[in-house]
Amino acid sequence: MVTFIETLRSPIERKAMATSPTTVLRVPPAVAGVDRDMDMSQHPAAITARGMNFYYGENQVLFDVNLTVPERSVTALIGPSGCGKSTFLRTLNRMNDLIEGTRCTGEVLIQGQNIMEPAVDVVLLRKHVGMVFQKSTPFPKSIFDNVAYGPRVAGERNRAILADLVESCLQKAALWEEVKDRLGESAMALSGGQQQRLCIARALATNPQILLMDEPASALDPASTSRIEDLIGELCANYTIVIVTHNMQQASRVSHQTAFFFEGNLVEVGPTTQIFTSPSQKKTEDYITGRFG
Amino acid sequence: MSTARPSMFQRSRSANPKEQLIHVLLLCCALVSILTTLGIVVVLLRSAVYNPGPKTAFFEEVSLGEFLTDTRWKPVERSQLSPEADQGHFGIWPLLSGTLMVAVIASLVSVPTGLGAAIYMSEYAGPRERSFLKPVLEILAGIPTVVYGFFALHFITPMILQPVLKHVFGIEIGLFNVASAGIVVGIMVTPMIASLSEDVLRSVPRSLREAGYALGSTRFDVSMRVVVPAALSGILAAFLLAFSRAIGETMAVTIAGGHKVLFSVNPFEEMRTMTGYMVHQSFGDNSADSIQNKSIYAIGLALFVITLSINIASQWILRKFREVYQ
Numbered sequence: 362m363v364t365f366i367e368t369l370r371s372p373i374e375r376k377a378m379a380t381s382p383t384t385v386l387r388v389p390p391a392v393a394g395v396d397r398d399m400d401m402s403q404h405p406a407a408i409t410a411r412g413m414n415f416y417y418g419e420n421q422v423l424f425d426v427n428l429t430v431p432e433r434s435v436t437a438l439i440g441p442s443g444c445g446k447s448t449f450l451r452t453l454n455r456m457n458d459l460i461e462g463t464r465c466t467g468e469v470l471i472q473g474q475n476i477m478e479p480a481v482d483v484v485l486l487r488k489h490v491g492m493v494f495q496k497s498t499p500f501p502k503s504i505f506d507n508v509a510y511g512p513r514v515a516g517e518r519n520r521a522i523l524a525d526l527v528e529s530c531l532q533k534a535a536l537w538e539e540v541k542d543r544l545g546e547s548a549m550a551l552s553g554g555q556q557q558r559l560c561i562a563r564a565l566a567t568n569p570q571i572l573l574m575d576e577p578a579s580a581l582d583p584a585s586t587s588r589i590e591d592l593i594g595e596l597c598a599n600y601t602i603v604i605v606t607h608n609m610q611q612a613s614r615v616s617h618q619t620a621f622f623f624e625g626n627l628v629e630v631g632p633t634t635q636i637f638t639s640p641s642q643k644k645t646e647d648y649i650t651g652r653f654g
Numbered sequence: 655m656s657t658a659r660p661s662m663f664q665r666s667r668s669a670n671p672k673e674q675l676i677h678v679l680l681l682c683c684a685l686v687s688i689l690t691t692l693g694i695v696v697v698l699l700r701s702a703v704y705n706p707g708p709k710t711a712f713f714e715e716v717s718l719g720e721f722l723t724d725t726r727w728k729p730v731e732r733s734q735l736s737p738e739a740d741q742g743h744f745g746i747w748p749l750l751s752g753t754l755m756v757a758v759i760a761s762l763v764s765v766p767t768g769l770g771a772a773i774y775m776s777e778y779a780g781p782r783e784r785s786f787l788k789p790v791l792e793i794l795a796g797i798p799t800v801v802y803g804f805f806a807l808h809f810i811t812p813m814i815l816q817p818v819l820k821h822v823f824g825i826e827i828g829l830f831n832v833a834s835a836g837i838v839v840g841i842m843v844t845p846m847i848a849s850l851s852e853d854v855l856r857s858v859p860r861s862l863r864e865a866g867y868a869l870g871s872t873r874f875d876v877s878m879r880v881v882v883p884a885a886l887s888g889i890l891a892a893f894l895l896a897f898s899r900a901i902g903e904t905m906a907v908t909i910a911g912g913h914k915v916l917f918s919v920n921p922f923e924e925m926r927t928m929t930g931y932m933v934h935q936s937f938g939d940n941s942a943d944s945i946q947n948k949s950i951y952a953i954g955l956a957l958f959v960i961t962l963s964i965n966i967a968s969q970w971i972l973r974k975f976r977e978v979y980q
């Protein structure tokens with residue numbers, strides 16, 4: 362439980378604090394593997410979004426978003442419900458293409474290529490940029506077949522190669538020990554937390570560089586949630602992770618960098634410690650201290 | 655409001671006899687179909703299995719064992735006087751083989767096309783194409799089956815089957831044959847498979863499709879590796895319903911399938927089906943108590959049992975399918 366010292370102060374004090382740059386907020390300890398004070402400017406960028414606007418039909422929901430995601434780090438997207446976090450995340454693997462009548466302007470550079478261009482092969486892009494959803498979505502197949510799905514779609518037929526890949530992905534997703542004796546059983550029989558880790562393993566099996574997670578733990582119990590958080594700490598050594606979360610403690614525990622969205626605008630982005638202890642924008646501070654949202 | 659008269663909203667039983675009358679009338683409507691089914695079952699059982707009156711039922715003269723195992727169907731009265739060669743035979747296999755041949759050929763035609771159409775409508779077509787295709791399919795499903803019968807007899811056999819078989823394989827076939835009957839029944843049940851399968855495909859949650867796309871699948875991958883497997887039991891139920899419809903189909907197979915009572919698996923033979931036999935025998939001038947007449951009920955009962963079991967199986971599978979995605 363985080364108690365922000367801020368909320369204990371009197372309104373007058375609070376007002377004074379809000380304008381002072383030295384606001385002190387207590388944040389929970391980070392998970393192993395995440396350095397919240399890391400200097401991002403030294404990291405090469407994995408994703409660079411520039412001047413991004415997004416529309417559902419006539420309805421614009423993202424306004425001129427500029428965000429750089431450093432390689433091998435965790436970036437948390439926070440903000441009140443409906444502010445456009447998921448929409449932004451889903452433009453990074455062009456998932457919004459599947460929704461009729463959407464439009465996006467601006468550019469998103471991944472490995473130097475603007476993925477918004479029509480010439481981009483979204484199938485290849487999505488192998489490079491994996492995604493994990495809020496609701497775990499195991500296919501009604503065996504555990505093995507779930508993880509082997511991506512490689513099989515990509516044309517891998519060799520049973521031994523698939524078996525190695527399935528094992529290594531399940532290990533990376535911290536699920537191997539629990540399921541190694543029942544790979545042939547239906548994935549639907551796993552618990553919610555196991556299903557979500559299976560979905561992470563399945564995403565890893567296409568060998569992505571980037572992993573997008575949309576509130577991956579919001580439907581899980583606290584124990585499963587903390588397993589996922591630990592896992593994120595381990596994965597970020599090798600993968601670039603962007604995670605949407607409505608849970609601010611979670612954002613502060615698992616991310617190097619936090620971006621605060623509000624009503625379709627990226628209000629502020631910075632090292633997680635800074636965002637949670639001395640945000641530069643009043644809106645950010647109001648949000649993380651729980652004054653709205 | 656506390657000042658309202660207490661009787662204002664009170665329900666008075668006698669005040670709405672009209673409501674009660676409507677209730678009873680609607681109940682009667684529902685009962686009609688149930689009672690009809692019961693009536694059919696009673697009539698079938700009385701003539702086929704057990705007749706409480708002075709007359710005998712079919713299975714009181716012919717044993718069930720013979721009916722199910724004999725491969726000859728020669729419905730003539732048995733008599734002590736006639737020589738062995740002229741004795742009646744009552745094995746269901748010749749008629750059953752005709753029926754199953756039609757149903758299997760119909761499935762070979764309708765399963766791939768029906769499923770393909772369903773995948774197109776549910777995974778590929780936009781709302782505009784779908785709003786055009788659905789009604790067209792329903793119109794196809796509404797064409798009288800006699801039309802399909804003549805379509806087989808005057809188009810499929812002479813224009814397609816006969817020339818193709820003659821020029822490509824050097825086989826001559828007759829105008830009446832099981833293949834044309836099966837093909838036309840397949841065309842007939844395709845809309846049914848398409849429509850039922852499309853319903854189950856569309857009930858696969860969108861989240862599964864998104865998960866598939868997010869793993870780098872093409873639309874075809876998502877259709878064939880995610881959506882169809884997830885809907886497999888529902889699709890199977892649709893196939894079974896169509897199969898049972900093909901088994902019960904009468905008019906088209908009577909017209910196109912021919913008249914020969916033959917135990918065979920050659921699709922180019924002329925073969926009479928169970929339903930075709932029932933139609934044929936009903937037009938004959940046999941007395942009500944003749945074995946020929948009673949055999950209609952025995953065959954009818956067999957059809958009823960087969961289609962009922964298939965329908966029950968498919969309902970059961972569908973219910974299981976719905977439980978998964980509830």
Ligand SMILES: Nc1ncnc2c1ncn2[C@@H]1O[C@H](COP(=O)(O)OP(=O)(O)O)[C@@H](O)[C@H]1O
Nearest residue numbers: 417422440441442443444445446447448449460
């Ligand atoms: N499929 C859609 N069609 C139309 N509008 C949508 C759709 N999905 C989201 N929106 C709208 O876009 C805005 C941003 O939504 P979203 O990105 O889901 O927010 P968040 O993930 O931050 O809660 C909301 O106003 C929402 O109503």
Ligand SMILES: [Mg+2]
Nearest residue numbers: 446447448605
């Ligand atoms: Mg969201």
